[in-house]
Amino acid sequence: MKNFFRKVAYGIGPNEDVPSDPLNWALDQLNDIPDLSWKGKIYSEKELRKHYRDWVYNDREVLRKKYKDNKTLYKLNKDKLRHETGQKFWESLEISIRHNEGINSQHPVLAKLWMFWGNFFAISEKDFLANYSTGPYHREIIRPNLNQSFEKMVYDVTTSWAMIHHLDNSESAGPKSVTASEEWRRRKKEPASINENHGRELLELHTVSPKAGYTQEDVIQLAYIMTGWQHRWSKKNLETGNVWFNSEYHQRGKKTVLGKEYKKGKKALAVVIKDLVNHPNCRDFVAERLCRYLITDEPTKEMKQPIIDAFKKSDGFIPEIHKAAIKVAFEYNDKYKKFQTPENWLIQIAKLGNLQWPPSPDEMASYELGTQPSKKQRSPEKLLRNIGHHPYRAKQPNGWSDHSDDWISPELLIRRLVYAKASYNFSKMENNKNASYYESIVEKNFDNPSKIMKYLNQKNRAVEKHTLLFNHPEFLKA
Amino acid sequence: MKISRRDFLKTTALTSLYFAGFGGISNANTGTKKNLVIIMLRGGMDGLCAIPVKGDKNFEKLRSKINLDRTLKLTSDFDLHPALKTFKSLWDQNLSAAVHATNIPYTGRSHFDGQNLMESGGKIPYQEKTGWLGRGMKTAGLTGQGLALALPMPLLIRGVPMNNNYFPVGRSLPYPSTLELIKKAYKEYDEKLLNENLEIILTRDFNNRSSDDAWILASSAGTELSKPNGPKVAVFEVDGFDTHAAQGATDGAHADCLSDYDNIVRSLKSSMSEEAFNNTLVLTLTEFGRTIKQNSSNGTEHGYGSAILMAGGLVKKAQVHTDWPGLKRKELFEGRDLNSTIDSRAIYASAMSTVFDVDFKKITKEVFWGENLPNLSDKLFKA
Numbered sequence: 106m107k108n109f110f111r112k113v114a115y116g117i118g119p120n121e122d123v124p125s126d127p128l129n130w131a132l133d134q135l136n137d138i139p140d141l142s143w144k145g146k147i148y149s150e151k152e153l154r155k156h157y158r159d160w161v162y163n164d165r166e167v168l169r170k171k172y173k174d175n176k177t178l179y180k181l182n183k184d185k186l187r188h189e190t191g192q193k194f195w196e197s198l199e200i201s202i203r204h205n206e207g208i209n210s211q212h213p214v215l216a217k218l219w220m221f222w223g224n225f226f227a228i229s230e231k232d233f234l235a236n237y238s239t240g241p242y243h244r245e246i247i248r249p250n251l252n253q254s255f256e257k258m259v260y261d262v263t264t265s266w267a268m269i270h271h272l273d274n275s276e277s278a279g280p281k282s283v284t285a286s287e288e289w290r291r292r293k294k295e296p297a298s299i300n301e302n303h304g305r306e307l308l309e310l311h312t313v314s315p316k317a318g319y320t321q322e323d324v325i326q327l328a329y330i331m332t333g334w335q336h337r338w339s340k341k342n343l344e345t346g347n348v349w350f351n352s353e354y355h356q357r358g359k360k361t362v363l364g365k366e367y368k369k370g371k372k373a374l375a376v377v378i379k380d381l382v383n384h385p386n387c388r389d390f391v392a393e394r395l396c397r398y399l400i401t402d403e404p405t406k407e408m409k410q411p412i413i414d415a416f417k418k419s420d421g422f423i424p425e426i427h428k429a430a431i432k433v434a435f436e437y438n439d440k441y442k443k444f445q446t447p448e449n450w451l452i453q454i455a456k457l458g459n460l461q462w463p464p465s466p467d468e469m470a471s472y473e474l475g476t477q478p479s480k481k482q483r484s485p486e487k488l489l490r491n492i493g494h495h496p497y498r499a500k501q502p503n504g505w506s507d508h509s510d511d512w513i514s515p516e517l518l519i520r521r522l523v524y525a526k527a528s529y530n531f532s533k534m535e536n537n538k539n540a541s542y543y544e545s546i547v548e549k550n551f552d553n554p555s556k557i558m559k560y561l562n563q564k565n566r567a568v569e570k571h572t573l574l575f576n577h578p579e580f581l582k583a
Numbered sequence: 584m585k586i587s588r589r590d591f592l593k594t595t596a597l598t599s600l601y602f603a604g605f606g607g608i609s610n611a612n613t614g615t616k617k618n619l620v621i622i623m624l625r626g627g628m629d630g631l632c633a634i635p636v637k638g639d640k641n642f643e644k645l646r647s648k649i650n651l652d653r654t655l656k657l658t659s660d661f662d663l664h665p666a667l668k669t670f671k672s673l674w675d676q677n678l679s680a681a682v683h684a685t686n687i688p689y690t691g692r693s694h695f696d697g698q699n700l701m702e703s704g705g706k707i708p709y710q711e712k713t714g715w716l717g718r719g720m721k722t723a724g725l726t727g728q729g730l731a732l733a734l735p736m737p738l739l740i741r742g743v744p745m746n747n748n749y750f751p752v753g754r755s756l757p758y759p760s761t762l763e764l765i766k767k768a769y770k771e772y773d774e775k776l777l778n779e780n781l782e783i784i785l786t787r788d789f790n791n792r793s794s795d796d797a798w799i800l801a802s803s804a805g806t807e808l809s810k811p812n813g814p815k816v817a818v819f820e821v822d823g824f825d826t827h828a829a830q831g832a833t834d835g836a837h838a839d840c841l842s843d844y845d846n847i848v849r850s851l852k853s854s855m856s857e858e859a860f861n862n863t864l865v866l867t868l869t870e871f872g873r874t875i876k877q878n879s880s881n882g883t884e885h886g887y888g889s890a891i892l893m894a895g896g897l898v899k900k901a902q903v904h905t906d907w908p909g910l911k912r913k914e915l916f917e918g919r920d921l922n923s924t925i926d927s928r929a930i931y932a933s934a935m936s937t938v939f940d941v942d943f944k945k946i947t948k949e950v951f952w953g954e955n956l957p958n959l960s961d962k963l964f965k966a
Binding site for chain 2: 165168169170172173174175176179231273294300302305306309491493500501502503510511513514515516517518519520522523525526527560563564569572573576577578579581
């Protein structure tokens with residue numbers, strides 16, 4: 106039963122008591138969205154986007170021109186600009202805030218679900234989004250919506266700067282729009298055309314999924330509805346301006362998506378999102394993804410049904426969807442054990458092992474803009490890349506896989522082996538002297554402590570006990 | 584369904600390999616082992632920088648700041664970038680060739696979409712969840728015979744189970760006695776997949792503390808590809824071809840990237856046995872070429888048509904195979920890019936058909952959804 110604390114969160118830390126009522130312990134964390142528990146400074150999305158702007162503007166408009174004949178000087182000055190805009194630092198700070206929420210907050214269950222939605226509405230590795238924008242997108246767009254409706258979540262995600270940039274909607278112009286007949290388009294041979302990316306992903310990944318049976322024409326029609334939602338472009342800010350609805354890019358006339366007609370204009374997006382989130386396939390898809398994340402690669406109909414029902418009954422109120430999912434996870438806890446993805450695994454090691462992870466707020470606060478971050482300050486970004494699971498750097502818009510097989514390959518297994526071993530280097534002094542360190546971890550987190558202890562005691566050195574514990578099949582799954 | 588002897592042997596190999604990982608299966612009955620290596624050139628490789636056309640005044644004018652002042656000679660129509668030294672020495676031995684003015688059928692000029700499509704082989708970005716190479720291997724029954732020199736398994740090779748990957752972690756593994764205990768625990772808990780992967784780790788010859796420089800990885804890959812029971816497919820990635828600025832000429836930023844490619848080929852050649860290299864095909868893959876005209880930063884923008892560099896003993900002869908579209912303004916794609924007159928998927932389908940010994944039609948049907956692609960096997964490769 107104790108695997109439940111890792112299934113829906115990150116396990117029980119050494120200074121925590123094992124909750125006597127696990128289900129209610131979990132459910133109680135889902136109603137409100139508390140402030141992040143990170144004690145250091147947290148930067149706003151806009152502030153960080155300003156750095157993004159300084160980076161692209163100065164690279165594109167200044168350095169490329171100034172050093173067009175000298176690749177060495179160009180590279181040198183580009184590196185300087187990277188540090189001036191904190192390009193090598195922000196994502197490590199964001200990962201620290203994220204991991205701290207799983208390890209040190211009072212709401213680790215909410216944290217695990219926050220990470221779920223961040224991957225559900227993934228911003229994958231594109232341009233410099235991971236460096237400046239994906240972390241704040243998770244904090245400012247995904248997180249505040251964890252006690253709102255799914256409909257609001259989808260709308261906020263769809264109109265967020267990060268997603269608009271990620272899926273190119275700024276480049277989408279209606280062939281029957283005001284801009285289509287502009288003189289410069291004829292001159293430059295750039296006819297107005299749509300970019301379907303965002304429309305397609307809104308259907309496929311963010312709402313109804315391909316099971317809804319939409320056609321390519323539905324994708325095109327939805328892309329038409331979305332024309333005009335773009336960055337406010339300016340010479341000074343380039344693509345980093347705020348999102349607005351530019352009616353000059355909007356496709357004229359009515360559109361039809363999944364058999365329903367929509368009027369032209371700004372409001373149509375909210376209307377079509379409302380219909381999409383109320384489509385039966387959307388509920389099924391959300392339930393499927395939640396079950397796959399928490400419980401098993403192959404969710405059953407019985408598993409999904411209570412989540413689908415809660416979605417329907419509450420009109421997509423996310424805390425109710427969460428509660429239903431957690432209840433199902435509790436109910437199936439002993440029957441199904443889910444192989445944990447590398448990031449989940451890493452956070453659990455840090456929590457159970459009481460490691461010095463993530464770097465402390467003081468450590469991160471000592472960073473000075475314009476300088477190269479220290480090895481320690483960059484360690485979160487490096488470590489997550491090295492384990493092959495950086496949450497802001499998925500390769501595709503569908504995010505990281507939650508199928509177990511995708512996380513088992515020779516190199517990925519090597520990562521588990523060597524980083525379980527390396528985790529010993531993050532131990533706190535007090536634990537090294539604590540004779541009952543392993544007993545306490547095992548007692549709190551495993552149902553069969555004597556068996557696990559017997560396994561660990563086959564080796565004497567702590568570094569090997571770390572390696573064994575964090576690669577034990579019962580730890581790899583939850 | 585009629586099963587040929589070759590198909591029968593493949594089915595046999597498939598079953599055993601699934602459990603054995605890399606070990607144990609002899610290729611003795613299936614003839615010589617042939618290898619296919621794909622090097623992904625990310626960022627958009629400039630085919631006209633790698634293989635510039637000769638004597639085109641218009642081209643020279645449009646690239647006045649980034650023209651090569653020194654080239655290696657290929658044919659009467661095309662030169663070679665001087666960074667491609669290994670390629671040239673192979674060319675002189677009839678072991679390298681190129682296809683010019685080719686690309687995947689994608690004209691959108693986005694890296695993000697383009698790289699997805701060059702790997703999936705599809706036409707709509709993100710629609711396919713497997714890669715053309717993975718599907719080709721599946722069609723050929725090559726389970727457990729792919730090696731990606733990358734940490735996350737590239738989309739390109741997804742679609743067939745049990746691929747191996749090598750991307751050195753830079754740290755040493757736990758002690759063997761500790762690994763033995765972990766193995767025992769996997770067995771006790773019936774964790775088959777973990778156990779199989781651990782077995783591969785324990786028995787393979789890779790150095791986990793090595794560097795992850797591509798040319799060093801290539802040397803390990805070359806050794807593996809030479810083994811009769813080693814992988815038959817390897818995949819590399821080279822970044823950095825997106826030279827919007829200071830692309831330069833002979834030793835600019837694009838030259839550095841071409842060198843990276845050339846070093847992989849050199850390293851493969853020197854680490855492979857002669858027999859293995861003679862039975863290998865090394866092809867490049869990129870998302871698009873670059874604009875004909877230099878930009879104001881002496882770089883180039885995203886374009887369309889590019890070139891495919893081919894090396895290895897299965898190359899038919901030293902040649903630049905092309906249906907040259909010309910570089911006059913009206914001959915350019917959208918008035919700015921080298922056009923693509925050969926769907927590059929035809930080349931990859933032909934390569935898979937040749938190396939995997941699978942009927943070309945079967946490849947186009949099962950890998951490229953029955954698209955009508957021409958079979959270029961006889962023109963480009965040795966049967």
